[in-house]
Structure formats: C-alpha cells, structure tokens
Amino acid sequence: MKVAVVGATGYTGAELVRLLSMHPKVSGLFLFSRGDGEIDFRQNFLGLDFAGKIKPLDELAKEEFDFSFLALPHGESGRYAGELVRRGVKVIDLSADFRLPLAVYEKWYGPHPAPELVEIAVYGLSEYFSEKIKTARLIANPGCYPTAFLLAVLPLAEKDLLQGVIISDMKSGVTGAGRSAKREMLFGEVAENFRPYGVGGVHRHLPEMENILNNYAQGLRVIFTPHLIPMKRGILGTIYLDLKQNLSTEELRKIYLNKFHDNPFIKILPEGYLPETRAVAGTNNVLIALNKEPGGKVIITVAIDNLGKGAAGQAVQNMNLMAGLDETCGLKNTGIYF
Amino acid sequence: MKVAVVGATGYTGAELVRLLSMHPKVSGLFLFSRGDGEIDFRQNFLGLDFAGKIKPLDELAKEEFDFSFLALPHGESGRYAGELVRRGVKVIDLSADFRLPLAVYEKWYGPHPAPELVEIAVYGLSEYFSEKIKTARLIANPGCYPTAFLLAVLPLAEKDLLQGVIISDMKSGVTGAGRSAKREMLFGEVAENFRPYGVGGVHRHLPEMENILNNYAQGLRVIFTPHLIPMKRGILGTIYLDLKQNLSTEELRKIYLNKFHDNPFIKILPEGYLPETRAVAGTNNVLIALNKEPGGKVIITVAIDNLGKGAAGQAVQNMNLMAGLDETCGLKNTGIYF
Amino acid sequence: MKVAVVGATGYTGAELVRLLSMHPKVSGLFLFSRGDGEIDFRQNFLGLDFAGKIKPLDELAKEEFDFSFLALPHGESGRYAGELVRRGVKVIDLSADFRLPLAVYEKWYGPHPAPELVEIAVYGLSEYFSEKIKTARLIANPGCYPTAFLLAVLPLAEKDLLQGVIISDMKSGVTGAGRSAKREMLFGEVAENFRPYGVGGVHRHLPEMENILNNYAQGLRVIFTPHLIPMKRGILGTIYLDLKQNLSTEELRKIYLNKFHDNPFIKILPEGYLPETRAVAGTNNVLIALNKEPGGKVIITVAIDNLGKGAAGQAVQNMNLMAGLDETCGLKNTGIYF
Amino acid sequence: MKVAVVGATGYTGAELVRLLSMHPKVSGLFLFSRGDGEIDFRQNFLGLDFAGKIKPLDELAKEEFDFSFLALPHGESGRYAGELVRRGVKVIDLSADFRLPLAVYEKWYGPHPAPELVEIAVYGLSEYFSEKIKTARLIANPGCYPTAFLLAVLPLAEKDLLQGVIISDMKSGVTGAGRSAKREMLFGEVAENFRPYGVGGVHRHLPEMENILNNYAQGLRVIFTPHLIPMKRGILGTIYLDLKQNLSTEELRKIYLNKFHDNPFIKILPEGYLPETRAVAGTNNVLIALNKEPGGKVIITVAIDNLGKGAAGQAVQNMNLMAGLDETCGLKNTGIYF
Structure with a gap:
C-alpha cells in the first residue's frame, strides 16, 4: 500500500512516520506539510532516520497513494479531506473536523470547512466501530482524551449500568499540545510544574x-478536567462512576474481559496492578484497572500513549481494518517500556 | 530561640534546616538523625551551605533548645515526643503519630508509640487552629495531602454548604515519599511516568x-486518589463538590476571601487564574481557584509545596504562632518561582 | 533606592524581580518590557506574587529611578543604555552589547547600537573588577558561560601558571536560551535529550x-563547547588545563582559597566534593573543585546558576557594589537546594 | 534459538528481554535473577507485557538454551560464565569481568572470579572484532562509555593519525547506574541536577x-570525565583530539564513511548535524559528528543509547554474529525518536 502523511513535522505526524515506516504492508510513504518548499524529514526528527523529504501541500495532487493521514489543525484538515475522498483516497483524519455532529461542531469550533463530508465520516474508535470502519472512506480518528475515556467507560454504559455524573479527571503529557512554538510549552515553563487547564466544562x-x-x-453527564504533566507522552485518566446496581470488582472486571476478549490492545489489569503511562509509551495499548472504594463508587484508571492509541497508533489500527489486515499489523513492537 | 531538627537527612528535615537557618529569630540550630555518629550536613545537602553537624539521636538529651521538630517516620516520632515534652521543649511533630484520635490511629497504623500524648496534641492546621496552637506543647503537623484538601474545602464545610461525596483527585511530586532509597522512587522509574497509587480508600x-x-x-464522605507526578515538589488537588444551595463562582470566591482575609499565605486566585505547582515551590503559600462546571458542581483546584505548607513551612508557621511571633516571620522569601 | 528592570517578562528579568523585591534597600521597583500596553507581572510569573504592572518601553522616560537593569536582546540594550546613562541613571546591562571591544563586538554581532558607550562600560565580573564597578556608570554584566569559565581559570592565569590550550566543556540548563517561544526549546524537544551545540569555536x-x-x-587559547541539559537552571563547566609547573591539588586549592578569601559567593570545595548544579540553583554562589588526573592535567569543575551568578545575581551584586552596600546584600537567601 | 537472560530485573536485563522478545529467530526466552523464588516479569516492567516468570539462579542448570546473556554485577558474572561455557552454551557477558587483561582487571576490580576464562573471551565491539566474535564461546560485551569512545576514536587511531592526550568528556543518563535502590539515584536527587563524578582518572x-x-x-593517553544527566537513556561524548597531520573535516568524514561503510548502525552525520541522545534512544545506532575548531583540534561528538549499543543492543548484535545471522536481525525497529 502507498500512504501519505499530511502534517509530517508535528508529533502526531512523526509518530505516523515511525509506525508506517516499520509497517510490513506499506511500500510507499509520502510526506507533506504546510511549510514552503521541500524539507528533509531528518532535520525535524533525526532519530527516525527516515531519509525522505517533506513536500509542500500543493504537491498533494501530484502523488498517487491509497491512504492519507491528515495530521493538521482542525479547520485545515476538512479543506483537504474532500478532494482526497473524491480522488478515491481513503482518508484518516486526526483533527477534530469530523468527530462531531455538524451542529455540535459549529458550536464548539465555528464554521465547518467541509460540512458535506460530516455524514460519511465514521468515528474511528476501533474497538467499538470496527465494522463501519472497514468500509469507510473517511475516518474521524478520535481525540486522545476521548479514546481513553470511552474505552474505560463504554463497557459499563452499554450495559446500562451507569447513572448520574461521571467525573473524568485526566492528565496528559505535553505532546498532546502539538509541536508549534508556544511559550507555555517551553521546557522552562513545563518542567517541575503540574497544572490543570480548561477547568469547568470548556x-x-x-x-x-x-x-x-x-x-x-441516556441521562449521563460528564465532568472532564484536563491537566498537564511534565513529561512527553502519555495520558492517565482517573474516572469516578456510580453504578445502578451493586457489582463487585471481580464482576466488573469480567464485564471488561468479556467485552475486550478479541481486542488485543486492551489490557484489563489483574487485581493489585494499576496503569502507568510509561507502560504504554510507544505502544497502541490501553491499560485499564477497576477498583471500588468503600462507599461503592467505581474508580477506573486508564493509561494510553496520547500519540499511540490516542492518535497515530489508532489511526494505523484503523488503516489496517480498512485494508482488511489484522488490526495489529505493524503495531506489535514495544517502543520503550520504563 | 534555639531549635532542634530531628531527622535532618530527609527532605522535610532539610527544608526545615533551610527555613530555620534563614529565620531571624533562630539563634541556634541543632541537627539530629537516626544514623550512627556525626555526619556533615553538607554531605547530604551541599546546596544548603550549612556548616553544622548532624548528631546521633542518643545525643538529643545533651543539648538545650526551645523547640524541637520531629521529622521521623510514624511510630518513631512518638517515642521521642514524650521525653521532649516532659523536658519542657515544645514539640512540632511532622509524622502522623498525633494527627488522629487514638482508635483511628491504631486502625490505620497499629499500636501507638505514646498514647498518653494524643490528648494534648493540637492539630497544626495553622489557619484553622491558631488559638490552640499558640499555647500547645505538642503540635501534630498535618499531612501534605490533608493540608491542601482541608484548606480548600473547610470554608464551605463550616458554612454547611456541602453535601454528599467529595471527590479529591490529588497529585504529588516525589519528595512526599521521602528520601530513603526505594527502587520505585529511582529517577529511572519515575521520570516520564505518571501513575495513581492507593486507589480505593486505602x-x-x-x-x-x-x-x-x-x-x-456532618454526613460528608471523601474519596481520595493520590497520584505520583514526575517532579520533585508540589501537590495539586482537583476537588469536586456538590453544594446544598446554588451559589455563583463570585459568591464562592467571596466566602474564601472573607475567610482567609487575615491569612497571608492563602491566595484566592481571581477569575481566569488556575493554581500550578511551580508557583508555590519553595514557599508556604496556598493557591486556590474556584470554578463551577455547567451542571453546578464546584471544582476547587489547590496547589501547595508538599515540603512547604505541606510540611516544613507550616511547621515553622506553627513555631511562629507558639513563640508569639508574626506567623510569616522567616517565611516571606520566594524560593523559586517557575 | 529605586530601580527599573527592563525586559521583565524573560527569565533573567523575572529573576531580577525576585531578587530585587526581596532586597532590603530597594524601595521602588519599575518593570518594563518590549510588549504593547501594560501587563500584569503575575500573568507571567504567578509564583513571584509580585503585584506590579509591566509597562511598555516608551514609558521608560516617565519614571525616576537610580538603577536600571537592561535584560534585553543584544542590539536592543545598547539603544536604551545611552539615554539612561545621560539621565544619570546607573545602568547594568545584561546583554552582550558592552562586553567586548568594539572591533571584536562587530565581528561577532554586527554593527554596534551605541559605540560611543563601549569605552565607559566596565566588565561586571564582580570578584575581579570590583574597584572599577564601584564607580561605573554602565556595567556590562558578564555572560553566563564566561562567568563560570573566568572565575574557574583566572586565579591560575593571573599567576602565569597556565600554558597551551584550555578546553572548556560546558553544559547549561535551558533558561540560558531565554523565554521566547522557539520550537527547539519546547519540553517535547528538550526532555530526555542531551545535545551539544555551537561546536567548533562558533x-x-x-x-x-x-x-x-x-x-x-598571554598565549593561551580556549576551546569552548556548550551543551544543553534537560533541566531549567544551572551551568556546569569541566575545564582541562596544562600547568607550566607541577603543583599538587592542595597547592592549587590554596591559590584559590587565598584569591577568593574575601569573596563570600565563591566556594572552593574541599577534597572529595564535586560541584553540582542543584547546589547553586537560586543562589549567587559559585562552586569550584580542583582535581588533577594521573598525567598531570588539571581538571576544574565549576557550577553556577545561569540566572544567578550567571545573570541576575551578579547584576544585583554589582548594584550593591555601585551603591556602596555590602556585596551580599539581598543575596544571602537559599532559594532551593536539592 | 533458545536464549537465557540472567539478571532480568535490571535495566540492561529488561532491555535484553524487550529486544529478544521481538527477535524473529528467538523461539524460547528464559529469565533468571539473583532473587529468591519465581517472580512475574510484569511486576517489574508492566510495559513490556511479557508474560514470563523470572526464576532464581539455582535453576539455571535445569533449562536448555543456546545463548546466555549475563547481566549481573562484575564479580558475579564470572562465577556463572564458566559453567555455562562448559555446558556448550554461548555466553555474552555484559559485566566487566572479561573486558580486561587479567592483571589490569585485578588492579581495578580485585581478584578475578574466573581467571581461566579471560584468555578465551572476545571483546565484543561488533564493528571491530566481528570475525573473532563469530566463532567465540564467550563475549565480553563492552562498557557503555568505551563503546561510544572507541567507535568515535579508533578510525583515526588505527590510521596512526592521533597524538598526545585525548580528552573524553562524557555524559550519561541514569540507567547506566543500574536499577538497585541507591539514594543518589532517587528522582529527588537527580532531577534538575547535573554533576560530574569520577573526576581525575578513577x-x-x-x-x-x-x-x-x-x-x-601507541603513545596515546586518555583523560575521561563522566557526568550524570537528569534523563533516563543516552550517552553523549565530546572528544577532543590532536591530529598528526592537517586534515579537513571533509577528509576526516571520508575516513569514517569508508571505515563504517558496511556497518549499518554507525551513522556519520553530514555537515551541520550534531548527535543528540534522543535520536538514539531505544536503538542500536551510533551517531558521530566530526568538527574542527579554529586552532586545528578535532572535536568528535558521539551519541549512543547506553542500554542499546552501550549494552543490550550490542549484545544482541553479537549474538546475531555468533549465530550467523545478519547483524541487524531484530534490531531495526525505531523504539522512540524524540
């Protein structure tokens, strides 16, 4: 397969390059970015040792490929997705442009760049929508926080076991904020600091x-507070839920083990283990632990790599599904582990 | 005043040495630790540039001082507190030994090392118990997490504005775990990692x-989940509360501003500001922000330095109160700020 | 004294604000930056808890003050220095504009913004030029790397004990690169990375x-290689020298102890101790260790805080000298120590 | 092939497990450590997701395998190497026990645990001794610092281009110090700190x-100063050399390109690039840049992953050579890259 990565100078784009350059079924890899002129990929990421060039976006039409990953800011992705879909290229969009119903999108993001495509987009939470993903032409790859949250919570929600308010206290490494130069993301500002942001439903x-x-x-409400961790990769979510009926930790764990029985990336941890971000860095894995506190609330802790299952890893998993491959193809390596 | 720091090779002990060696009213500083023989303080903390020796604990009886800070593990502190109190030395104990009613202590920690002293100990949350602290002979200096939690929550609790379950999702830097050599606290294990621990009310x-x-x-219940941040100093708490009546953020802020009007270390942040740990590193300050989410829950975010207001800073503040000094004496320097 | 900090949103400017706001002889502090309009200092550095405003540079002429610290990029400082000097304000310039003879400056930096002032500027290496500093109207505050290098090497150079090539392998935390938003200084680029830069005399x-x-x-040559450390504050230099005559480590140490006998910030470490950056963070101290290797070369290791003795600390020390104060005034606090 | 990793709870052991569990020719993997009883590997390294058990060393004799990696402290490795060699197991020893001539070993380390094996051991610097490695029964896998140093310097040494003193100023992440619990390696001691150690030829x-x-x-002398970087993985060496004859940077680069033409892990960087540790993290790669300073000295900068080419990666490369495989087998994945 030939694939294109659009937005190859960012962290998500580079993680796509890492995964796709090791993928056994990918025979051609084209890189694009919004910059002017060609640039050596290696000037951005020496460690990837990838000898290719990154081309400007106006050359997107000149190359032939089967899949296209759009790792651009929201609003920009939508502008390119339509042309690619019309050319018959399968598109996996990692921006927010196709994740929401049109009205909700416009409330939170403003005018939509390609409203006519919203209907054909499939939400790419691989474990939940694999059948639709297999035949999709346009994938809305989920956000990093929603991926962790939904995989942790949906197994109980779909059994109608939840009620009331779900509190999702989530913490992320800095690469979730992208690679553009912002003062607040300087090492001098981030190191030895921990801070919340976006408090209060915003x-x-x-x-x-x-x-x-x-x-x-129905009837569930989510409170979500993100925080910034002084580290590069990883999301850890701590989620507090109320059950409609009393289930033991062991019964809860069985629900998850059954649900994700055929999903190799989802690891339901045994009793006594808790997730940690280093254990998923560089992987597409999701670690989930289930605990109850004395008063009966369920506390789910979940860890993903925001660039792995939270972005590039899940995007490649979705490409595998769309291409009829095993979903783990090219995703089994352990990048790093402590 | 002459003061002793017992346990001067740990992080809390060293922070006490830093603060006390800059304190304008401290004229003599004696250091002790559980090790054998004398050791140079500078071998432990070159940066403090403090020329004194750390003596073994069996020399505690040989020196005269007015105040004694016990920065020892729980169970050990209690053993020394009694003798010091009987000698007429005022004791500020930074362990857990005198923070709880006896029965609760023994349930969580086992047999108490000095049960006869529990009754005379005063809980040293300076802003709430200053009157009792002024005349106390033995202070139970609060834990780091409880300090942050209580200062964030008590202003609403004491006005009977809270109901139901309080969720306290708290995150701490590593110095809260002490300075003894444990594999799980090695740099190689902590850096680029974020993890929960003690999940489920334990x-x-x-x-x-x-x-x-x-x-x-009455009738409130607390769910508390601690997490370990890859950084040295600081606690950030994110606390979710239900009000009994509908109050605006501005009304809430007024309650806090009134409550802490005369408490110079408590900073109620104006709208648009959120606490962050670097802003309190090296200080005795407490930053508190009040937010409401669309559904009406209150989200309080609070930051302290776990070694400052969470341990040594509050201990010196309590010494100031006990000695009839201004409570900010020796605590106004800004150690570091980004 | 009334003092102004010009460039108060950068790291050096903020460190000046920290030190000057705790300085017992500073009664007024005016802040300026190159931005438009007034901004709250606290929006930049919440932790400093300094309630003042930062004003735009065109208001510099409207305020009266005795000392002015210029923490601006080279080329900019020179533009403001002249006007201030003519007003009778004593100027301590932390840029490179007045550190070099004019011809050397123009070779390395291009046209000089205020060539007429170069002659009156005094190089502010406090321990070496204190007499000239006391009466200077314009101080060229030394660069961070040169401060560490010169204090480590001059005691031997001035006794004509050195020969040949001096290799100065130096390592710095990121704040030396300033606080403007650059991709290469993002946390995601710096953390878990160590790299040289400017290799080969550039x-x-x-x-x-x-x-x-x-x-x-005479006749000495310097090879200087800087490196970037994944941390915020601190410079560590490892310097390799050839002696003209054979001196023992103890004899070398005596030369330094004699030289710096009356310089309280310079700490010559005893045998068995080596400098480390955490030991100087937040201070104006300089730690120096002297070692010889089996073949006879001298290895000097030296640590400073690049924002302390390497910038703001030395600038305040120079202000103290110019104002006839004790040079340690306001500089004795230990900010942090591990 | 079946392989054993002895010392699987340390960082080097775990990196071996990571690499060997992804190696296409490894069909069986046995883990041992010095602890008592069996332990789950996952309890040590959750992220590796390796389901095996670590067995105590006294079960080493009960299992059959073709290769054995010894990741034990020096002095311990030698004790096990003999028995394994006699059993016909090929041994790759990652300790220092077989790296030095016997007399040199005993001077630096004390009595040798297996002096009779020193003669048959082959020094496993893969690019230099591949022919001997292919038929060896016992490999002394090189130290991390020597690997970086020798690959950077030998191409010039073997052409007799060097003279005088070579200064090797080297910096390492913390995993080089192992995973046993030592106070000086706690996060609280290492983070935001940079320090030299072992200064002066020790x-x-x-x-x-x-x-x-x-x-x-002949006639070369080495001065080597190690430093500790606040990060987990990576060595960066800055090496200062004197040439016997004047060669341009381009001529130097050609010598290296020719020398390492068939060595896929050695990357000689083009002009304008410098090595950095993140670019080799998780890989077996070696990045080398050649620069000259104005006075004619050569400055070589070199980066490796101390756990990769500096330990486990080179060990697997040596196993590949011994097994007649392509030396890159199982070593081509990019673990992480920024």
Missing part, C-alpha cells in the same frame, strides 16, 4: 465524549 | 481528612 | 572568555 | 578504553 474534547456516550446510555 | 491521609472535616460538617 | 561567549583571559595571561 | 571504564586503544596506536 475543553473541546468534552462534547466528543458526551456525543459517543449518549449513543450507548 | 491511603492513610484519608482518615485525617475525614476526621477534621467531620468536626465542621 | 559560540559568541568564546571571544568574551578570550578577551578577559588575555588581560591576565 | 572511573573503571578508563583502562578499558586505553587497553583497546593501545592495540591500534
């Missing part, structure tokens, strides 16, 4: 969480 | 939070 | 080192 | 560097 991943959750259960 | 700071909270309000 | 601090060194000894 | 990797170097060139 983060744009909240409607994405609620939108999918509402497909499975 | 952390020993939970009964301390509940015990004080219950003095001010 | 760093602009090299002529500054050589220029001062040549005042004290 | 580090045990120095005789290893000199011993190999002397095989290729």
